[in-house]
Amino acid sequence: MSTEDRGTQDCRDGTLADGQTVRGLHAIPSVQVQCGTDVPNGPEERGAGRPSRPPRGFRSYASFVYEYMKANLAMQMEYRATFIGRVFGMMLNDAMWLSFWLLYFARFPVVRGWERADVITLWAICALGFGLCFSLFGNISRLASIVVRGELDFYLTYPRHVLLHVATSRMDPTALGDVAFGLVVFFVLVKPTVTQALLFVLSGVLAACIFFGFTVVAHSLAFVLGSSELLSEQATSMLIHFATYPLGIFDGPTKVVLFTLIPAGFINSIPVSVVRGFDPVFFAGLAAAAVLLVTASDRIFKALLRKYESGNLIQVRM
Template identity: 25%
Template sequence: MYPFRLFTYYFVQYLKTRLEYRSDFFVQLVTDLLFQAVNLIFILVVFSHTSDLAGWSREEVIFIYGYFLVPFAVFAAFFNLWDFNERYIIKGELDRVLTRPVHSLLQVIMETMTPESLTGAVTGVAVMGWSVWQMGLNPVWYDPILFLVFVLGGAAIYGGLYIMLTSISLFSDSKTDIQPIMYNVGNYGRYPVNIYNKVIQGVLTWVMPFAFVGFYPASFLLKDERWLVFALLTPVVGVVWLFLGVTVWNYGIRHYRGAGS
């Protein structure tokens, strides 16, 4: 219960801060929507020149893209670690965090969360709904349950990977540019994995498992059983990568030298 109360406190304080600058808040929302619209337009442009993409119809690809937006939105809202190095290492704020009796990673996550990023989930659900309507799919009763499990698993995969990358800063006070590279690679997970060659498919499945964030669970919800086992492994992969991320973080914290050293 204590972590939940702490999260509520941070959330309320965050809302107070954001609402003091409402124009910036709404500008960010509009910017996010425009970014998602550009990616959707890209898919439509591709399908203006072809009727299918490696056997996937336009509506199916749009459905996969819409699904990907949901776990990514959850990740972006609660694992906003982009400026960790600059804020917590170079400016020394991690020293303040480590003096408090709450797990350091939990504090960082609560201090950097951006709940407005969850609007991407609303957009994703809307895109999925349109695709389902166009394809005439009939969801079964357990689809919403699996959808929630898959989304949490995908967000955990993203979170675990980025926690591991962020942990690199605990061993060095120099800036790193790995996160933007990983962000670009992660975008491959929003499209059907079988449109890529075998090497990229293997990387997106076993090395940087972004295919579990978008494609595999989305293909299951589309009633495509070719990747059934991979889809059902999504929550397992999420738990494994989140555990790895937290483990590397804890190891880095034990070896963190402090801002003054």
């Protein structure tokens, strides 16, 4: 059974994915034509014709994300030269920013306890975290725009977790350049021990969760504020900007903001508090912040989804 069939079956009586009741959604769902990539809803769905039950479970969702990832990548590879150019372009972009720091630390070897290796680690962590988040869930950077234009209908008609479905349905190809940059720079320039390497990868995943959670919350404001794409983009840019500067340069009140409102402090503390010298209390805080942000973003998205109004659009997904 194809995804289109499932969508039609599930939405015919007005039941929406994940049991969402969406106020303001028009009775007639928007017409969708999907071409090219047909992403299965998970292994249990391949037996066609059975009455459907919303698929649950980690394996099912892992398979779902994996299939979307393959489809997204295949789509990018249709324009191979452009794709490779973008990936290398992003690596170059990151390299230029890192070069600024290398020039800075060539002139000032230590600033507030931060050294050259720390800032290399910081850039590697940020690149890895950002890259993992946006190469897997690239559509979250368009979430506000999707909400404002009323383009969520397509996702609401599927028996899948709406946020996960929206997030995975597009990748940012340049984010793969960030992932490659983060890994190459860390392993080549920092020359870590095995423990440091493990902590680095784990921290990169937790940083990705923070990027994901914060971006989703920022873009979910569109449910309430309407055309807030610019605000959402600027909030996400703020997180990225603060995360790429050493925590040591910020003082009291700013630090409070960086560990609450804009959780960049959890990311830009990683080089000193996790990789250089492991602080278990900080690491537990980092993990808790990552889990809390992802959970909160899901809850906030679901709660605000009630305010969504359909654009009643006819869309063609290619």
